[in-house]
Amino acid sequence: MKTLGKLMDYQIMSIDPSTVALAYSVIGSDNRILDVGKIDLSSTKSIHEKLHIITTSLPVVMKKWNVKYTVIEEAVFIQNFKTSRLISYIIGHTMGVMYQHCKFIAEANPIVWKRGIGYSNVTKAEKDRWEKEIGAKEAKKKAAFERKDRVRQILVTNLGKDFQESRYDSDEIDAIAIGVWYNGVVKAR
Numbered sequence: 001m002k003t004l005g006k007l008m009d010y011q012i013m014s015i016d017p018s019t020v021a022l023a024y025s026v027i028g029s030d031n032r033i034l035d036v037g038k039i040d041l042s043s044t045k046s047i048h049e050k051l052h053i054i055t056t057s058l059p060v061v062m063k064k065w066n067v068k069y070t071v072i073e074e075a076v077f078i079q080n081f082k083t084s085r086l087i088s089y090i091i092g093h094t095m096g097v098m099y100q101h102c103k104f105i106a107e108a109n110p111i112v113w114k115r116g117i118g119y120s121n122v123t124k125a126e127k128d129r130w131e132k133e134i135g136a137k138e139a140k141k142k143a144a145f146e147r148k149d150r151v152r153q154i155l156v157t158n159l160g161k162d163f164q165e166s167r168y169d170s171d172e173i174d175a176i177a178i179g180v181w182y183n184g185v186v187k188a189r
Contacts, residue, residue: 011065014108014179015072016171017094019086022054023171026065027179031159034065036172047086051093058094062101070098071106071182073113073174106182113181117154122146151177 009029016023020042026035039057041050061067072094075087098105122143130139148170155163155177168176 010069011067012069012071012179012182013062013065013067013098014175014182015070015094016174016178017072017075017087017091018171019050019083019090021171022058022090022094023169023175024061025172025175025179026061026067027176027183029183031180031183033159033162033176035061036168036176037061038169038172041090047089050086050090054090054094055097058097059101062098068102069104069106070102071108071178072098073178074107074109076110108178108182113178114151116181116184117151117158117177119150119154122150148173155180 011026011028011034013024013026018041020040022039022041024035024037024039025033027033039053039061041053044050044053062070072091075084075091095105126146127139127143130142133139134142152163152170152173155173158180163173163176
């Protein structure tokens with residue numbers, strides 16, 4: 001993985017990709033949040049149209065903030081083949097579009113960045129306890145919520161109360177956390 005080395009001031013765009021949206025954040029080297037949003041890909045099932053939306057939308061944000069450094073979450077292939085294929089196309093194309101506007105692109109492995117910000121997985125013991133307290137169906141919902149909320153709570157601790165409210169959805173929270181993690185990696189070098 002390339003690093004930013006000793007650069008002191010920069011804007012970094014971090015992306016949490018999916019087949020329905022690219023959640024992004026633009027943060028400064030001091031973890032100041034400059035922009036957070038989503039590029040909506042849900043309006044079409046056509047991969048060609050999704051790629052066109054990325055091609056026309058992503059450069060607008062990158063130019064607005066003079067983004068020179070980008071980090072995108074790596075794909076995790078745990079879904080079905082069709083979804084895995086689509087996310088691969090989306091990530092690859094997004095990286096190509098980013099490269100036209102900045103020459104520094106890094107990938108963030110989800111296990112590594114989450115561990116790097118202090119995230120802890122929902123344990124089997126927690127799931128079992130919730131199942132006893134609220135039943136299997138509700139325990140499953142609670143575990144899904146808890147997985148997303150733990151990242152939000154880490155940002156609350158590190159960046160402040162702004163993250164306590166539902167100002168950002170869980171994909172945008174992940175995009176911010178990826179950027180914060182990467183800033184920490186850079187500063188540690």
